[in-house]
Amino acid sequence: MGEACAVIGVGQTHYRSRRNDVSIAGLVREAALRALEDAGLTFKDIDAVVVGKAPDLFEGVMMPEAYLADALGARGKPMMRVHTAGSVGGSTALVAAGLVQGGVHDRVLVVAWEKQSESNATWALSTHPPLTPSLVVGAGGYFAPHIRAYMRRTGCPDHIGTLVAVKDRQNALKNPYAHLRIEGISREMVEATPMLWEPIRYLETCPSSDGAAAMVLASESAARQAPNPPAWVHGAAMRSEPIFFAGRDTVNPQAGKDCAADVYSQAGITDPRRDLDCAEVYVPFSWYEPMWLENLGFCGDGEGWKLTESGATALDGDIPWNASGGVLSSNPIGASGLIRFAEAAQQVRGLAGDHQVDGARRALGHAYGGGAQFYAMWVVGSARP
Amino acid sequence: MSSDIAVVAFAQTHHTGEDSGLSEVELLAPVITDVKEQTGLTRFGFTCSGSLDYLAGAPFSFVSALDAVGAWPPISESHVEMDAAWALYEAWVRLRHGDIDTALVYGFGKSSQVRRADGESGLPELMTLQLDPYYLAPLGLDQVSMAALQARAYLELGHKEDDLRAVAARSRAAGRANPYALDLPDPGDDDYEIAPLRPHDCAPVTDGAAVIVLATGDKARELCERPAWIRGADHRIEAHSLGARDLARSESAALAGEKAGVRDVEVAELHAQFSHEELILREALGLGDDVRVNPSGGPLAANPVMATGLIRVGEAAGWIHRGEAGRTLAHASYGPCLQSNLVCMMEA
Amino acid sequence: MPRSNSLTADHSLAFPGGYTRSVGPVIGRFLTELRDGRLVGVRTAAGGVLFPPVEYDADGEPVTEEFVEVGPDCTVGTYAWVPRPRPDHPLDRPFAWALITPDGADTAMLHVLDLGVFDLGAKPPKTLRAGLRVRPKWRAERTGTIGDIECFRPGVTAINAPVRADYRLSAGQALSRFLGGIAEGRILGHRCGVCGKVYVPMKGMCPVDGVPTTEEVEVPGTGTVTTFAVNNIPDPRAPEVPFVSAYVLLDGADIAMVALVAGIPAGEVRMGMRVRAVWRPREEWGQTMANIRWFEPVDEPDVPFDEIKDYL
Missing domain, CATH: 3.40.47.10 (Thiolase/Chalcone synthase)
Structure with missing residues (x-):
């Protein structure tokens, strides 16, 4: 893992369908300046900038970090751009942390963003090129069969996805940055929405958002000077596997299990449900909560839905998942993973506001992407490891 | 922390000025095989690549490239939307952490596919x-x-x-x-x-791909007679x-x-x-x-x-x-x- | 009750050539400034700025002689959306009337608000709201009338950016061979020399072993649905809504491919259902997967879940 690394600043924009009030630079600066303010720093104090986002087709600006160099105070500094599909926000945080852990820099600004309203998410994520060997389907069409397979494999009842959709939106009401804030959200309300890609209902999917999130990551000496409590990185890992191969378990992918095992081992976690206080996990379709509960080892195979049904993952449960409202409530794709990592940090810093999990000392941040094939995770804690 | 990091293997395609009829992943696979044979390695501590969606004309151009690597069991992997030299930089930083001793880095691009409606290069x-x-x-x-x-x-x-x-x-x-x-x-x-x-x-305008293997300390000396x-x-x-x-x-x-x-x-x-x-x-x-x-x-x-x-x-x-x-x-x-x-x- | 026995005649009441109105020093100053492309208000005795200026304030007190440049940024107050303009309206497409207060002024004037091009009868656009920030659009030739401002329009908040890149894409060897087979009505795959798995379509390499594959295998157009989605969002490729996109494990293949399933109500599709490819008429074939229109059920018993569970 190398040198110690801590989150000393977090900044987020308000997430909305359309952030028509700002330019791209305005959007990323909003998050970056909030993170710097939290860290008690200015751009001048930053050694390097790492930018992450999903496909450039969203905004039609290719490698936009070149244009954003000035806006992010990167002149004369190293600037990198990460792209690992939906997991990119998490990967970007890990690349930035890596610069500190590798002893290269003391203070790294990491920013991830997406301004999806500049085009259309379905178009940007699944252009239909000529010469394809099979039917090309969008994200909902891709993931729905795997959810169906999960339901069949575990024999779980149909309403579990609805419970997650309600729980995460209730949490979002406590998060001022959240995009979907649905007063009075209820099972009836979710069940009244149409099936888009059966078994996925409209309100069981994530929104399409504009937004940015940023963090300042620091070495131990820099963290000691920070005005607010740091969140220390206890473990960090990435894993990838091919999207299509014979014998692939698409419901419970090996790459996710391996990534979790790696990050837990670094953090000394043997029982994640017991050893962690909360988790921010990439759940873009509500059914992925029970699926990832199993994949990430919070319970045995086939038991994830029972954990969800028992209320264990609610804000007042024993292992709250997505206290921020999660991806189901805010989804600027390129930033969504970084938001998970940042919200995990806010929890252990005790700065999560109304959605603070009482006494959170260790938290998991998780992101996945592509055909559930790319994973990035970290465990952060209030104590220096 | 490890700071002794070397380039121990390199392979590149015979680059072409026009479309050779190979897909990106078909360009890449033989050069990855090449460095695996040079080093005798089939697994790497970290893998990082550089490519560009807009060059391929589709989002997620790096996803299919993973097929050329043999990413099973799952691998520790990342991607930059930049020239693969920055992927090498990321891998170099990752190796400095000291917990792994090899990294695979690759980049690929088929500029020939960018073609204006009038047939000229776009x-x-x-x-x-x-x-x-x-x-x-x-x-x-x-x-x-x-x-x-x-x-x-x-x-x-x-x-x-x-x-x-x-x-x-x-x-x-x-x-x-x-x-x-x-x-x-x-x-x-x-x-x-x-x-x-x-x-x-x-x-x-050129199509091609390239691959580098990095290794640390003794591993580098083991894999390469004269590590760079x-x-x-x-x-x-x-x-x-x-x-x-x-x-x-x-x-x-x-x-x-x-x-x-x-x-x-x-x-x-x-x-x-x-x-x-x-x-x-x-x-x-x-x-x-x-x-x-x-x-x-x-x-x-x-x-x-x-x-x-x-x-x-x-x-x-x-x-x-x-x-x-x-x-x-x-x-x-x-x-x-x-x-x-x-x-x-x-x-x- | 209409009466048809009354005679009718057209009539207009218009003073030939139009009236000549003197405007006085206050309105005159305003219109003179307007002709020069500036907005001015006038300071009231109470210290406010009256816009558009008149000689008296709301209480009837005289205004001062101090003119104050205001705007050009303005804020919309109340407004009326005109979905079907009347003949005398300044625009022949939908627009809004609005009360508009320039920055620096305390009162508003009524003017035209142009929010862009809408079809006749259009509903009010979401951008139309109190608080909207607007600026005047000046006529090129100004004469000193309120119409020197053609209309107000929102500030520039977005630009249209056409971004286009053109390509000539190459399928590569493996996919070209696969689609070449499809063009002949054959479904081809490769068997990996290391793990023995059959990949349909083939990639020319095994993603698990990372080795090239060359051993060609032809598989039949029959297979089993492993899992599927019922899509309620229209798709031009599908016969109807809802439609089913499924993972179909072709007989002899070790990996399922995504395809449409039709010829059965969506609600009756099952995991384990046996299906066969429905090809388009041969004369419509090309080097494209569209040669297979979709898969439809065949009259065979479903495959038990245990036999497909490892392909999910």
């Missing part, structure tokens, strides 16, 4: 999609015009167009001697492409707007060179996509006339976008692998008019 237009979307991109600029603005600024310092031609002539001759580069004739009397640049001053030890690596970006910088110089390259500890260079491979860029970079990096620059022919002889910078590292390392040089420099660049520059110093 690469000069495509590269302007990375410009400021409010004030620059809507102007209808092209990459060559941008470069020509910089070339003019450089010539205003008192340099001659013949200086540019000499760079092109040397690069093309070297390229003809390099089995992986294109066979391009000596510069002729072509009219300006965009004055002051002529066609030979501009890198050719990375003694410094750094990259710096400068202002995006051309009006906000001194175009005749490359401040960011000079800074990256200083941070990477450039000294006593014998061979330098520079990511100069236009002939004047080589001259600007030589000055920024303090490379005198005694330094062999781009003996491979450089990007003016083969420019597989997104792999071109990584190839510079591989070519510069090759001199050390072969025992023909003791200290070499590799440079990579991205952004309009050398906006961002990476320097990697290697020693025997």
